[in-house]
Amino acid sequence: MSITRKWAAKKQRALEILVRLKTLYPNAPCTLDYATPVQLLVATILSAQCTDERVNLVTPELFRRFSDAAALAKADIEELEVLIRSTGFYRNKSKNIKAACALLVQEFNGQVPASMEQLLKLPGVARKTANVVLAHGYNINAGVTVDTHVKRLCDRLGLTEYSDPIRIERDLMRLLPQPDWENWSIRLVYYGRAVCKARSPQCSVCILADLCPSAVLPD
Numbered sequence: 308m309s310i311t312r313k314w315a316a317k318k319q320r321a322l323e324i325l326v327r328l329k330t331l332y333p334n335a336p337c338t339l340d341y342a343t344p345v346q347l348l349v350a351t352i353l354s355a356q357c358t359d360e361r362v363n364l365v366t367p368e369l370f371r372r373f374s375d376a377a378a379l380a381k382a383d384i385e386e387l388e389v390l391i392r393s394t395g396f397y398r399n400k401s402k403n404i405k406a407a408c409a410l411l412v413q414e415f416n417g418q419v420p421a422s423m424e425q426l427l428k429l430p431g432v433a434r435k436t437a438n439v440v441l442a443h444g445y446n447i448n449a450g451v452t453v454d455t456h457v458k459r460l461c462d463r464l465g466l467t468e469y470s471d472p473i474r475i476e477r478d479l480m481r482l483l484p485q486p487d488w489e490n491w492s493i494r495l496v497y498y499g500r501a502v503c504k505a506r507s508p509q510c511s512v513c514i515l516a517d518l519c520p521s522a523v524l525p526d
Contacts, residue, residue: 403431442489443502456499
């Protein structure tokens with residue numbers, strides 16, 4: 308099979324997976340709680356190596372104390388650390404949140420910029436965080452969020468040959484319609500937690516098994 312035909316087949320499979328996931332999860336909203344793009348940015352930084360549920364337990368008090376970029380930029384670092392401690396890596400996250408908000412105040416009038424290039428200038432912000440903020444804060448699908456669930460499932464489903472998140476994202480951007488880029492990731496996270504689990508994938512009840520080259524089914 309030629310490279311062109313192989314890629315076309317992969318794209319067709321990705322689109323069928325998307326259709327089935329949309330049927331299973333018609334609504335796929337961001338599961339972080341926030342009121343403003345600044346709060347979304349902070350919550351997304353906190354979500355690294357942490358569940359959204361845990362972040363949502365921490366942010367109400369955090370945002371009650373520091374509701375915007377100006378307040379967070381001036382926050383006492385030790386107080387920030389206490390407030391976000393349970394999200395893990397709290398020292399580094401506190402440092403990045405404070406520095407990112409200081410830069411927002413200095414260069415963007417306290418507002419989160421609505422461009423990938425400018426977001427990537429902020430401390431603690433890589434493409435994963437920027438994609439979430441742009442999609443859910445500004446309704447801009449600039450890329451595909453690739454977290455551990457997305458990386459694992461795309462590998463199992465044979466949608467990419469890469470392990471590097473940037474290369475995985477490039478493949479997915481070629482395979483999927485742009486309006487579905489962000490919600491694809493959310494649906495894969497849902498499915499990865501419920502069915503295609505890391506240690507014990509439930510292939511026998513998987514609605515994607517016939518599309519998955521990694522599926523292990525009973526004889």
